[in-house]
Structure formats: C-alpha cells, structure tokens
Amino acid sequence: QQPVQSPQAVILREGEDAVINCSSSKALYSVHWYRQKHGEAPVFLMILLKGGEQKGHEKISASFNEKKQQSSLYLTASQLSYSGTYFCGTVARDHSGNTPLVFGKGTRLSVIA
C-alpha cells in the first residue's frame, strides 16, 4: 500500500519553514525520507522507527506518530539547497527482514531567494 504524501508541492522563500507529511494505512515499522534533485539519485535523509528512534540529518528533523501511522518531516530555516522532491518510503510492521521500501509520490519543494 503506497503511502500518501502531502502537500504535493510547496514553494518557500529562503529562511521559511515547511512540513511534509507521509501517511500510511498500514501499521509501520519504519519510515525513510529521501530528497531527490532533478535527474539525480535519491539521497538518504532520515529513518524513523516504530518506538521513536531516528537517525538523520543535521538540519532536518522528523517525527513518527504511531497512532496515526504518520510521519512528518520538518525543514526549518530553508536554504536554496533544500529544493528538490522529498519522498517517504515505508516498511510495514509485518515485514520479513530486508524488504523493499514502498515510496509515496513525492512532495516537490522549491526554495526561492
């Protein structure tokens, strides 16, 4: 089941904040966040695990609400370099070890000067 990301797109001015959400209808084990610049490979940002553990990026934070099966990515004091498409990838709680990620359709973020 593909997770749902919102918003689909957002435009920010430098220094503004943004929140990107990722919701799943399935109970999740982990949520993985990636950023992709146009024509380039997705770059790993952060993982959130059931139980609240996270491993991530220095200027980007995230949360995982187990009740809602929703993760939110927080981008604060945005910089031009934050522009790109953000994808969440999920692993279901009934996963069998090394399973592939199911990605959302992405949120396109544009930061302008």
Added chain:
Amino acid sequence: DSGVTQTPKHLITATGQRVTLRCSPRSGDLSVYWYQQSLDQGLQFLIHYYNGEERAKGNILERFSAQQFPDLHSELNLSSLELGDSALYFCASSVFTGGFYEQYFGPGTRLTVT
C-alpha cells in the same frame, strides 16, 4: 557518492529492442533493489535480490528480468521495449544498521525509447 554504481548513464534505443542495465552495490552490501521512475512519478519498486537470490517482486513486467551474479553485481534486462518504458532506472543496495536497513541509491540509468 553513495558507492553504488550503475552503467550506462544514458541509453537511447528504439522500440522492440532489448537492453541491459548494470548495477554494482556498495562493497559488502548483499542486497540489490531495482526501481523505475517515470517522468514526474515516484519510485516504483521492480525487484529485489539478496546474495544471488530473488527475494521480492514488485510491479515488474514480464518483459523485464533481472539477476544477481556471484560477485553481487546485478543486471536488469528489458526486452521488447515500448515508448512507455522510457524512464530513470535506479538500483539501490542496503546495509543493516542499528536495527534497520538503509538503502543507498545509484546515480541511475536514463532510458529513452524512441
């Protein structure tokens, strides 16, 4: 640089043809995943190999096949190509770290079918 390599970077071919995309995972990673990304679309999982064995299949067409070799590199074969197969094809490899698998993506192969 993620450490995952893919060749070629670009591929232009005609409908009906067959192509092979190659991926080498990061040193020590046993898993290889293949994803397809069409224009303005998300990442669609195609297939997963672990240490030479197929582990999971996603939305992979019958015209597509893959394998992972003893040296752990993987190849994705696309045959009877159609215009709609034009896309970016990524492979990723994973490492188990602190209770979860981190996936690292290669630079991708851009396939254009004319």
